[in-house]
Amino acid sequence: xxxxxxxxxxxxxxxxxxxxxxxxxxDTHIAFLPEDKTILDSxxxxxxxxxxxxDIIHEGQQLQNAxxxxxxWACSYKLLRNGTRQVINFYVPGDLIGVRxxxxxxxxxxxxxxxxxxxxxxxxxxxxxxxxxxxRLAMSILWSTLRDEAIVVQHLVDVGRRRPIDRVAHFFLELxxxxxxxxxxxxxAYQCPLTQSLIADALGLTAVHFNRVLRQLRELKATTFHExxxxxxxxxxxxxxxxxxxxxxx
Amino acid sequence: xxxxxxxxxxxxxxxxxxxxxxxxxxDTHIAFLPEDKTILDSxxxxxxxxxxxxDIIHEGQQLQNAxxxxxxWACSYKLLRNGTRQVINFYVPGDLIGVRxxxxxxxxxxxxxxxxxxxxxxxxxxxxxxxxxxxRLAMSILWSTLRDEAIVVQHLVDVGRRRPIDRVAHFFLELxxxxxxxxxxxxxAYQCPLTQSLIADALGLTAVHFNRVLRQLRELKATTFHExxxxxxxxxxxxxxxxxxxxxxx
DNA sequence: CGAGCCCTTGAACGCCGTCAAACTCAGTGG
DNA sequence: CCACTGAGTTTGACGGCGTTCAAGGGCTCG
Numbered sequence: 001x002x003x004x005x006x007x008x009x010x011x012x013x014x015x016x017x018x019x020x021x022x023x024x025x026x027d028t029h030i031a032f033l034p035e036d037k038t039i040l041d042s043x044x045x046x047x048x049x050x051x052x053x054x055d056i057i058h059e060g061q062q063l064q065n066a067x068x069x070x071x072x073w074a075c076s077y078k079l080l081r082n083g084t085r086q087v088i089n090f091y092v093p094g095d096l097i098g099v100r101x102x103x104x105x106x107x108x109x110x111x112x113x114x115x116x117x118x119x120x121x122x123x124x125x126x127x128x129x130x131x132x133x134x135x136r137l138a139m140s141i142l143w144s145t146l147r148d149e150a151i152v153v154q155h156l157v158d159v160g161r162r163r164p165i166d167r168v169a170h171f172f173l174e175l176x177x178x179x180x181x182x183x184x185x186x187x188x189a190y191q192c193p194l195t196q197s198l199i200a201d202a203l204g205l206t207a208v209h210f211n212r213v214l215r216q217l218r219e220l221k222a223t224t225f226h227e228x229x230x231x232x233x234x235x236x237x238x239x240x241x242x243x244x245x246x247x248x249x250x
Numbered sequence: 251x252x253x254x255x256x257x258x259x260x261x262x263x264x265x266x267x268x269x270x271x272x273x274x275x276x277d278t279h280i281a282f283l284p285e286d287k288t289i290l291d292s293x294x295x296x297x298x299x300x301x302x303x304x305d306i307i308h309e310g311q312q313l314q315n316a317x318x319x320x321x322x323w324a325c326s327y328k329l330l331r332n333g334t335r336q337v338i339n340f341y342v343p344g345d346l347i348g349v350r351x352x353x354x355x356x357x358x359x360x361x362x363x364x365x366x367x368x369x370x371x372x373x374x375x376x377x378x379x380x381x382x383x384x385x386r387l388a389m390s391i392l393w394s395t396l397r398d399e400a401i402v403v404q405h406l407v408d409v410g411r412r413r414p415i416d417r418v419a420h421f422f423l424e425l426x427x428x429x430x431x432x433x434x435x436x437x438x439a440y441q442c443p444l445t446q447s448l449i450a451d452a453l454g455l456t457a458v459h460f461n462r463v464l465r466q467l468r469e470l471k472a473t474t475f476h477e478x479x480x481x482x483x484x485x486x487x488x489x490x491x492x493x494x495x496x497x498x499x500x
Numbered sequence: 501c502g503a504g505c506c507c508t509t510g511a512a513c514g515c516c517g518t519c520a521a522a523c524t525c526a527g528t529g530g
Numbered sequence: 531c532c533a534c535t536g537a538g539t540t541t542g543a544c545g546g547c548g549t550t551c552a553a554g555g556g557c558t559c560g
Contacts, residue, residue: 078403081493084411088403100396103389106497107400132385135378139353142392146350149399150357153328153338156402159410160454161334164548195506204410209548211508243331247356414516445538459516461540507556514549523540530533 020045021094022068022120026140029250036137039130045120050113057101057111065121066098072117073193076109077201087202089151090114090175090194094182096144115193150248159204162242167203168213170242172223172230177246189231196225270295271344272318272370276390279500286387289380295370300363307351307361315371316348322367323443326359327451337452339401340364340425340444344432346394365443400498409454412492417453418463420492422473422480427496439481446475 023040026032045068050056056074057063074091088109091097101107102124131138154174158167175192179185200210217223222234222241232238273290276282295318300306306324307313324341338359341347351357352374381388404424408417425442429435450460467473472484472491482488 078407080411086407086411100399103393103396104400131388135382138381138388143353145395146353149350149402150354152399152402152406156406157328157336161330161336206549456517
């Protein structure tokens with residue numbers, strides 16, 4: 001099946017290159033041919049902005065768009081009837097989000113903009129049409145979702161079998177790696193707009209206890225988290241605590 | 251790209267229909283055309299048997315095969331340097347396993363046969379070649395991995411934000427649903443060859459405490475787990491405890 | 501200036517992990 | 531046939547860690 005590259009489509013407003021994050025994201029681990037990139041670059045992607053605190057995807061909503069996160073932070077979470085919340089994952093620029101809710105119609109995830117967020121909105125039918133005749137493209141999306149799954153698996157290991165202090169160490173190291181991969185932050189510090197309560201809900205702790213663990217890490221001179229900045233002071237110690245290996249993030 | 255249906259390939263030993271579980275699995279949620287099924291049915295699948303306790307995939311091993319589980323139970327897990335183990339997921343007949351370790355080369359999952367296990371071994375290049383010109387097939391695998399991810403996400407919610415008794419209730423209900431979907435077990439009882447220690451390692455509990463929770467559930471006349479059988483006595487109570495909705499399993 | 505959110509710290513309770521012991525049962529070998 | 535072993539289950543005692551409850555401070559907004 002040939003891909004629709006007709007003038008009509010080509011005329012639709014395409015985003016300028018800096019926001020063509022999707023091609024960069026998917027090109028990471030599958031060896032794309034020039035034609036693959038051409039197909040991706042021809043996808044219509046509309047820029048959208050969500051204000052801080054706004055739900056991008058709301059529980060149970062039927063969806064026909066995926067999003068590529070261009071700027072800002074987001075997170076996916078579930079609300080439980082017992083009044084608690086579990087954060088599934090945080091998303092940083094370059095992440096592809098909303099694929100699961102599209103294919104899994106009964107998915108009760110919420111997706112929330114933590115800061116002001118800029119996304120590229122991708123119509124799902126366009127995306128899947130692009131896959132149809134191109135195995136490498138399909139594989140790249142498969143790869144991307146498997147990587148997301150690997151991250152969730154690590155969170156499960158964190159929450160299930162690591163001491164709180166180790167969890168927190170692991171969490172900050174993971175964020176550091178993910179941000180480095182997209183050129184945000186250095187080896188020793190990065191910006192992090194999350195609240196302690198949000199992180200606690202990701203790590204299966206109470207906000208109070210997370211705060212106490214932070215103090216421990218500060219007193220160990222291992223890491224600090226203050227006013228939206230994370231500083232990794234003693235990375236070696238952190239990695240020992242967390243048993244951290246960034247391989248699963250590539 | 252035409253699919254290789256040459257006599258040479260057709261002559262290779264194909265499994266008889268009852269073990270052609272792969273077609274049934276992938277046909278579940280994508281509307282397959284007859285030609286899709288033809289392609290799948292023409293895939294060479296070699297039957298393999300693993301004895302109880304045997305590792306199907308070992309940490310860090312480089313893989314070129316995926317497996318469709320035809321009989322028996324398996325589980326994926328991670329070992330931590332602190333000496334603990336986190337079970338990621340259990341697999342029952344009909345489940346497709348090993349896709350993540352194939353694409354994610356640095357995946358340190360282990361996959362273990364809990365009982366004697368019969369699998370169909372699928373060469374990954376054959377599988378991906380089949381995808382290449384057929385979007386529905388590619389999508390079906392994507393769907394399958396997204397469903398797996400949804401299950402892991404539920405486990406994360408379990409471990410992160412549910413009380414132990416609620417976790418256990420949720421766990422038994424999930425297994426019940428998954429087994430029912432493949433015709434194993436009834437609404438009120440099913441066979442379950444897992445040890446208490448294995449389940450505890452999936453739920454982020456100690457074996458001792460899991461055992462105590464089992465007693466609670468027995469005394470509540472909600473469920474029993476004894477000699478390899480799970481009995482759901484008071485499903486309504488269990489569902490209330492667990493806040494269970496089987497939608498994520500389809 | 502008050503409201504509300506976030507962070508921080510203290511006090512106290514109780515859940516759940518640790519340690520330990522006893523029991524069942526299957527498998528093995530004398 | 532029985533002794534021995536090891537894995538799995540069950541139960542008790544105990545203590546510590548993390549939750550809950552509560553109060554106070556800093557900050558941003560309206």
